[in-house]
Amino acid sequence: MTRSPATPLPPPKARRRLRETAALTQTQLADRVGVTPATVRAWESGRTTPRGRKREAYAKLLKTLAEEETVRAPEPEPEPQTEAKLEPEAKPQLQPEPQTEAKPQPQPEPQHQSQPQPEPQHQSQPQPVAAPEPVALTPAQAFDALYAFSAPALVRQTFLLTGRREQARESVERAFQAAWEHWPEVARDRDPVGWVRATAYEYALSPWQRLRPRHRHPEPPPADPGDRTLLNTLLRLPPRHRRTLVLYDGVGLDLPETAAETEASTPATANRLLRAREAVAGRLPALADPQVLHRRLAELASNERLRAAEPPTVRRGGERRARLRTRAAIAFTVALIGTTALTVRTAPTHYEPPVSPGQAVRGVPQRVAPGALSDEELELRQKLRDQVQDGPERLSPRLE
Structure with missing residues (x-):
């Protein structure tokens, strides 16, 4: 079975131009x-491509906008043609008097030339100059623009994941601080908002958040009972199912984009989405329709x-945190070097074998130490020490 070829679509830039022209x-x-x-x-940025019925509807709408553009395109140019048509209408009155053609011309010409003629000249000439060169933004200005555009929405989305206002705000700030540290990479990314959103979601759903002291104190729930019930239902979902539901039905991403951001396969993401919808519909049957669920999440x-901090505050906080980490790394390195030097200085230079401990041997009597000497023994010892050690004295005969 062969598939019918997909409906052709113009390039992403042409899609955006057609929409803006209309x-x-x-x-x-x-x-x-x-x-x-x-x-x-x-679709307009080229990150995704429509498929199926949405592609056909999108292509049909773009074709209609292109046809309307072609119909509107000649409208500014007929102005000189209308002048050419108006002149023959005025000429039959002037034909009987060819000499007076120069006199009546100044009267109708200022009326027609004063209004339409300068406009085509100004419209035709400024067109190449109408596109000013883009002004290069500094990294700080580009970061501030990205933060001001996406931070409020990201804080609200993160609140749906955590149910905590302060944690949602802190998660988004930490994500933007990480983006500022890796700004060359984020600035070249096709979807910098998606980069920050993924980082904020990872930080908000981190398991170690439960170990923080403030996690033990619950925040006040929403005032509306319906909002409170919906938030409790979301928080009961597993973190992966909750994140998939918020990205697909809350943010409005496609299934492949949701799978890429959650680092899962498309079938696994679809399974998580279906299970999350079933859990929400089981408790809130009115939200079984995805459109209704999307509206309620919004x-x-x-x-x-929910308020977000100012961009300069976030940038300075990230820079201060980076400086603290750098100083801590330097201090740890210095301590490690000092400990290594002390170990090298105090370590022995040669090997000394250890002395084995003594063991008792059975069957051998213990050596008895001599006791204290008596007076006679002391006198004898002294006498022996005083005598000549060469031997006894030589005996010589004597007469008696």
């Missing part, structure tokens, strides 16, 4: 196709007053 926002175009604005943003995140 004066449509990403939200309006997403409503007409039946997808989320994040999906349209991914409402739950929007109802909470």
